[in-house]
Amino acid sequence: MSDQASEDLMRRAERLLPGGVNSPVRAFRAVGGGPVFVERALGSKIWGADGRDYIDYVGSWGPAILGHAHPKVVASVQEAAARGLSYGAPTALEVRFAERICELYPSIEMLRCVSSGTEATMSALRVARGFTRRDVIVKFDGAYHGHSDALLVKAGSGAATFGNPDSAGVPAGVVENTATLAYNDVPALEALFRARGKDIACVIVEPVAGNMGCVPPEPGFLAAILEQCRAHGALSIFDEVMTGSRLAAGGAQARYALKPDLTCLGKVVGGGMPLAVYGGRRDVMSLIAPLGPVYQAGTLSGNPLAVSAGLTTLNELDAAAYARLEKVSQRLVDGLRAALEKTQTRGVVQSVGAMLTLFFHDGPVKNWNDAKASDTQKFATFHRGLLARGVYWPPSQFEAAFVSLAHTDADVDRTVEAAEGALRA
Ligand code: KE4
Numbered sequence: 001m002s003d004q005a006s007e008d009l010m011r012r013a014e015r016l017l018p019g020g021v022n023s024p025v026r027a028f029r030a031v032g033g034g035p036v037f038v039e040r041a042l043g044s045k046i047w048g049a050d051g052r053d054y055i056d057y058v059g060s061w062g063p064a065i066l067g068h069a070h071p072k073v074v075a076s077v078q079e080a081a082a083r084g085l086s087y088g089a090p091t092a093l094e095v096r097f098a099e100r101i102c103e104l105y106p107s108i109e110m111l112r113c114v115s116s117g118t119e120a121t122m123s124a125l126r127v128a129r130g131f132t133r134r135d136v137i138v139k140f141d142g143a144y145h146g147h148s149d150a151l152l153v154k155a156g157s158g159a160a161t162f163g164n165p166d167s168a169g170v171p172a173g174v175v176e177n178t179a180t181l182a183y184n185d186v187p188a189l190e191a192l193f194r195a196r197g198k199d200i201a202c203v204i205v206e207p208v209a210g211n212m213g214c215v216p217p218e219p220g221f222l223a224a225i226l227e228q229c230r231a232h233g234a235l236s237i238f239d240e241v242m243t244g245s246r247l248a249a250g251g252a253q254a255r256y257a258l259k260p261d262l263t264c265l266g267k268v269v270g271g272g273m274p275l276a277v278y279g280g281r282r283d284v285m286s287l288i289a290p291l292g293p294v295y296q297a298g299t300l301s302g303n304p305l306a307v308s309a310g311l312t313t314l315n316e317l318d319a320a321a322y323a324r325l326e327k328v329s330q331r332l333v334d335g336l337r338a339a340l341e342k343t344q345t346r347g348v349v350q351s352v353g354a355m356l357t358l359f360f361h362d363g364p365v366k367n368w369n370d371a372k373a374s375d376t377q378k379f380a381t382f383h384r385g386l387l388a389r390g391v392y393w394p395p396s397q398f399e400a401a402f403v404s405l406a407h408t409d410a411d412v413d414r415t416v417e418a419a420e421g422a423l424r425a
Contacts (some may be wrong), residue, residue: 006037016383027111030376031383041068043406046392054392055411056086056399062242062267065354066316073271073312076364080308085299094302097311101269104250104314105415107259111279112288113302116267117241118146120202120276122264123296125150128235130294131284136196137398140183142368144211145204145239149174150219155368160192179247182207183367189228202262204237206231210400212356212371214350222258229261235284241266241276242400249317251419255353260311271313321405325354328412329403333354335416343423346375356401371398387423391415
């Protein structure tokens with residue numbers, strides 16, 4: 001069923017925006033067909049340019065955990081806007097926000113607000129290199145930490161590989177100190193530290209991977225990262241831009257009872273507005289200007305509207321909210337697994353809390369090598385089938401789907417019915 005209004009908008013957009021979008025994944029290139037141009041959203045729904053509504057599992061890629069346009073969040077932004085949109089000066093709001101984050105994340109003793117997850121991870125890497133006076137950074141294949149140069153490296157194979165740029169415009173010199181390893185591969189991590197431990201500034205990890213699809217950490221994997229970093233004088237960085245305050249009030253680190261040296265947050269903590277955070281050990285964060293020699297700055301950092309949206313969102317996320325998220329997410333996971341079974345489809349559903357992925361793969365998917373063996377054509381057909389049945393699913397096999405507090409049991413049951421139909425197509 002074509003959405004003529006979106007198609008018309010896409011033709012205009014493509015003349016002026018690369019691929020017609022302001023972020024690549026939105027172009028639907030991985031699933032074919034044109035994107036839905038969204039007119040508005042409320043609760044668990046979005047409305048396309050042609051007026052059709054969809055049950056939404058993108059949720060702005062994670063921020064919309066309360067559901068879209070939550071009245072308290074909207075009101076808080078409106079009230080803040082009436083007092084001025086941005087001052088470029090400190091505010092009491094930012095102090096309250098910082099106090100709230102430190103309450104929720106005991107590993108964060110000091111933090112800095114920025115405007116995107118990319119800025120948060122880029123800045124965390126810089127302060128880790130400044131603190132350790134070392135250059136090598138370690139990431140995992142299939143993980144995405146935003147688009148700063150040092151993190152755009154091609155996936156390796158097997159043992160550690162030192163980065164080949166994974167984007168044009170990134171000089172080899174910028175990524176020569178970026179090592180990549182397979183996610184969940186503790187022996188390879190230990191081998192890299194044996195070989196290069198004294199050169200490693202930090203290890204950055206998605207504590208639950210979401211950017212290769214949802215891949216949980218194997219038991220002991222995250223603890224091994226903290227242990228290796230501690231033993232070799234490197235810093236552990238949990239990139240919780242996606243998992244933070246989604247998997248628990250205190251993020252994946254609370255769920256797995258771990259304390260990284262640095263943490264990056266975004267998405268949920270900004271409630272849908274441009275707000276992200278990096279923070280952690282006081283002795284590390286004290287190196288950030290104007291206190292210390294590591295420079296980082298931002299015109300709109302800690303913007304009062306964004307902080308209002310973030311604070312209001314966090315205030316809604318109490319224990320009952322997380323219990324509900326777990327319950328509704330499990331209903332969806334169980335329903336999708338049943339649909340795979342009923343339609344005798346080769347697939348696996350992997351989830352942690354309110355983030356999940358249906359892989360067209362026998363499973364388990366434990367790393368990027370596993371994930372990229374998924375049947376992406378089958379995923380594309382599945383995605384189009386869901387869309388035609390009124391369900392808006394992340395337009396890539398290598399993304400996580402997000403459940404919000406606004407998703408009802410009826411939404412989930414309708415989604416499972418649509419999935420069964422799409423799987424039979
Ligand atoms: P932003 O710069 O897009 O705010 O955050 C980058 C980032 C950092 N760390 C993690 C774990 C992330 O998931 C992200 C961004 N996530 C993607 C979705 N996979 C954002 C969607 C997009 O790129 O349009």
